[in-house]
Every structure is written in structure tokens, then in C-alpha cells.
Amino acid sequence: MISEMQARHYIAPEIFEREQQRLFGKLWIFAGVRTLLDQPNAFLTRTIAGIPLVIQNMTGTLKAFDNQCAHRQMPLQFEEYGQRRLACRYHGWTYDGNGCAKSIPDEQVLYRFDAEQRASLCLREFAVEVIGNLVFVNVDENPIPIDQQFTEEFRTQLAGISSHFSSQAIHTRVPASYNWKLNFENVLDWNHVAHVHPRSFQPLLGAAATEPVPHAPDVANTALSSLSFSSSTQMNIRAWPWHAMTDAYGAENTYHNFFIYPNVNFISIGGVIFTIQQFDPFAADRTELRLTLMSAREKQRIAAMPAILWSHLKSEKRVIDEDKVLLEMLQTRLHAGGRAAYHGAYETRLRRVADVYLRLMGEKA
Template identity: 30%
Template sequence: MYRDLLGQIPADAYVREEVLTAEIAHVFRPSWLCVGFVEDLKNHQDFITAQIGPHSIVVQNFNGDLRAFRNVCSHRFARIQTESAGNRPLQCPYHGWTYNGEGKPVGVPLNKPCFNLTEADQAELALQAYALEVVGHFVFVRMTSEGPDLQTFLGDYHDELEHLSAVCTDRFERVSYEWEANWKLGMDNAAEGYHVPLVHAESFGLILSLQLEISSVPDHSRYTGKLKERSLKWWRNVHKNLKITPSDRYPEYGNFLIFPNIVITFSGGAFLTFQTFDPIAPERLRINSASWLATNRGGQTRDLVVGELKTFSAQVRDEDAQICGITQAGMRDVPDNRAPLLGQMEGRIAHFQKAWAKRMGDWSASGETP
């Protein structure tokens, strides 16, 4: 019966505010989340920020030491760093409170006459610190104080991120954009290739064979596949002309999902795209995306290749944004509030939804939140 193929997330979980509130607490806060890239944190006072639901996270370089904090001033609760990345002290723009690498407000204008804060006071007023670890290009943060280390959380995918980072060293694009869709819908869409022949008929469908091999570990999954001869020929020329040594693990195509919100695609053994699907509201998400090319000799040929990859990626993104918006609209109008039907080519969605249900615990479609 078709009911044996139903997923574990009902339609209204893609539209309800209280569900997103529970997800922030039970899915996102305990997980290791990628908040940015080491390329943006090379120098003293470099910083990056990330927004996960209501939570703003800042990662700051203090003389080579990366530290992560809640991005909220202890004084009057203003955001401290207001840009996505930059270089400036960890200083509140409202009244100038300045924080050190321990998160303590060591620079308080007019401290003596206004506050007379002691060192003990400064320690109590320190910013909330978050766990931080780096693997390859990627900076991960965990908001809860307790939990597994990053390598345990990622399992075999820790080594995969190191491998992909070692192969692809030439970052050529970093973009952020928003979709009118729930973050889970973005992950569902990325998890399957069933939609490719129709939605991506003039882009992805021209290069990817749908003979995909799926594998999974607890919470995370991947599929690997073959590129069509047209694409393989193009990549062979790129490797030759740019003197690229492609990945021996993934010479054609790989797609990785790291729970809860990371999607990685790897094409031609030389083209890495890394995306996070960050929730903004129940029906809105922000995708932060970065792309790298394998180590190459540079020059005009490199620029031409990068231009083609950017154009291709933008087309695929636009196609996905449109279909996810259409599907999100349908999620508001499911009469029996059932979960989606998941066929054989959508097994990774079922795997993702199982991991989601495990984290959400006692939450149910009746409206209860854990």
C-alpha cells in the first residue's frame, strides 16, 4: 500500500512557527553547524557571522585564535558584528563595549563613573561562548555546551571534508540568497535526483545520469553517480588545460547531505559547492553557498571555466528556487496533513526525515512540542 511509503514529517511541519521553534532547540542547537570558511578568518580581528533562526553567531580571530560567541552585547543587547564578514574589533557599535578572546567586556567606556565594573563583574558579563572546531575549509560551531566532538558527529564525513578541501583550493564564489520555502523542503529537494529530468531539463539533466548509488550513515547520507559523456569530455579538457589533478575518490559526481542543513556537491573530480540551508522563518530560508575549483595553474582559461561554472550554478539555483516555492505553497493546503510519499529514488529524504524525527523526540502533528 502507498501508506507504507509515507515519510515521517507531516505537511504542516513545513509551515508552523511552533515547529521551527522546536527545531531550533532540538535539531540545530545540539548539532555542529557550519557557520563559514577559514578563508575569511585568516587575519587578526577578521570575523564572520551566521544567523540560525533567532540566534546570531559571531566567530572572531584573536591573534590567530578563533572563538565563537553569541553575537549579542551584554550591555543593552545590540548585535556586535552587523555584517556577514569583515575585519574590526569585537566592539558593540552602540556604546563601544569591547570584548576579548574570552568574551569579557574589557573595554567599557566611562566604566568608573557609569558602572564601576570589577573583574568579577566582567567575568559574569562575558558573552556566551560556543564550541568551535575546524575541518578543511569549514568552520563548525555547536551552541550547546555538551555533545560529541566534531569528528564523532561527522563520522566518516570528517575525512571526506578534509579530502574535498585538499583537492579544491581555489575558491571563486561565495553567495547568499533566500527562498520562499521551509529549510527542510530545501534539504528534501537536494536529497533526490527524481526531479532532475523535468526541473533541470536544460541544466543538470544534460550532464547527470540518474544511475545513482546511495549510501548512508546515522544522520548523514550521500549518493554518487556518473556524468554523461558530454560532461565528461568537458571536464577532461578542463583537467588538461588547467593542469588539474582530479579527486580519485569522486572522479565524476558526488552529493552529500550532512545533518541537519549541509548540502555538498562535487563534480568532475574538481568542482566543489558547499551550501547551508539556514532557517529564517517557517516558510523562508537563506542558503549560504561557496564554490571551489581544484588546484590549477590559473590564467585566462581558469577565468573562462569559472565563468561557465557560475552561470550553470545560477541556473540550477533558480530552477530549484522556483519549484521549492511552488511546493511550499502546496504544503499550506494539504487537507489530511499527511507526510509526503517517498519512492525508491527518494530514499535519502526518508533517511533525513528519520534523523529529524529522532531529534524532535516527542513532537507530534497535534501541536505538542518537546
């Protein structure tokens, strides 16, 4: 079956700009992990649909604001993660829990705002939804209901697994020269594992790596919520003493996969290691892979945990690099007027993603 996706959907700058407006500017986008925002004034910064954001713990409540001072547009928080009051380093303005200017040094002498001007000195606020320990932001003025994007069953599953997160995490970012959609399509494609990862990932899955994964009927359910789902399979996981020192999720020797549309692959190895892969779009042919990796919550302090996380991150990076080489080569060969992909019977999910994507983009009724 010929794919409905054309080469232009992966290479055209105008398509990328429309995605920023109609997908990333309308959908709930994963922003970060709640366990890293537990302390007062803890924050993280992200850019979603071209909008620089700060998600900050404001007296126990997570708020998302423009990461730009209302005065001269200076970023309020510079770092990707941190703990600092919501204040501008440039001229000293500070903001309250509603994102409105709380104090302005020498306000009466230097600025002389009237009452109406003063009341307008607020940051734009954006909708936040927290599912377990996963934080989502929607930058649209009228966000769609969260259940339109994720079913209640899926949200319950996400809340359950993410409740096992430790407060320790390790992060990295990997620049890649290909379209973000290629990455989401790649993680849906179990058939590539035996060919691309024969020595790194496939041995962990054993026979499961080549067994067909059950899929729903072909494009029968075209709801947006059908694109986010979970799966699990058996995995050959070496037992380490530290595993028993954590509050692990689910059964041992199980590989859990949560596909979170539009751009997240959330996995767990044996319920003791959790990895969130996010495919951040930067241009039609440029993506940044954001990796967040953490262990299950510790029952007692594990002194070696930083080294454990670093070791798992290196293993994860090896698998990602194997995919990256091929996806970058694929991107270089896409061209205007080129042939569309041909989907086999097993690629039901890819056809469903294409169908919903084209409707969201306004190209299909």
C-alpha cells in the first residue's frame, strides 16, 4: 500500500512551519518530569511551537509562562533545569504565582506606569497537565481536552509507571539531521530491530525481536487518541543487586514501551530503568533528541546510582546512533517529486499516523 505521506512532508520548510502551528501549537506536548520540579522555585525551560517557556513550581503549583520578561523580553531563566525565583537578571523585575510583575526596582522613579499599564505587566500563561510524573503543556489559547489526545486508560497507565520514578535523573541532547517524523515512525517499526541493532538491542529481546507485534485493525480507529498507546514484551535483563533496592514497576524481564504522540517514545527496562526519548523539531531536516533517564525509586540510598545511570545512558546512545546513521541517510535522499513509501501489512500504525497527521494538517477531511 502506497503511503499517504509524500517527500514534501519531510523536507519542505513551509510544511514544518505549518506543523509548528497545527500540531505543536495545538496538541499537548511533553515538557518534563515532575520529580525534578518538586522543590519551591524549581524550574525547567523548553521551547514549544517556537515559544520559549518556563515551567516553574510556584508555591506548590506548576505554572507555564513565557520565558521572557514583560519589560524587554529578556529570558527569565537561562538554564535548562534549576531552582531560582522567577526574576529577570537584566533589570531586577520579579513575578508572582500568576506571572504578574510583583516588584520593579525604582518603579516610581524610573517607569511611572499608570494603573492600567501596571496591571498589564504579566507573562502569558499556558495550560499545564500533570499525568503521574509526566508534565505536558499546551500553548494554544483554547487547549483541546486532554482526553481527546490521550485515552483515560492510557493516562492511567502513564500515571502508574511514572509513579515509580526516582528523583535522580540524567539528561543529554543529541542533534540529528533528519525530520522528526522519521524518528517517531522508526520507533513504531519493530521490524527494523533485527537489521539495525543485531548486536546492541536485539540480543536483549531474543526471539521477541522477530515476532510480529499485534496491531489494531488497519486504520479503523482514526481518533487522535489512537496514536498514543503502550506495549510490552519479554526481555533478557541481567539481574543486578541494586534492582532489589528499588521500587520496580511491573514484572521482571519486561520491556515496556509507551508511544506518546506526537514526538515521545517512553520506555522501561524491567521496571528499574526508565528512558524518555523526545524528538524535538528544529527544522524540516533537523531534530534534537532529548533523553531523560532515571531509575526506579530507591528503597535505600544507592551510592553508585550516578554511575549506573551513566552506563545505561551510554547503552541507549549506542542504539540511537545506529538509528541515526540510517535516518540521516534517508533524509538526504528525499526530494521533491520522489516516490512515496510502500507500506506492508505489518505497518498498520504508520498508516494510522499518516491518516491522523494529514487531518491535523488540514490536508484531509
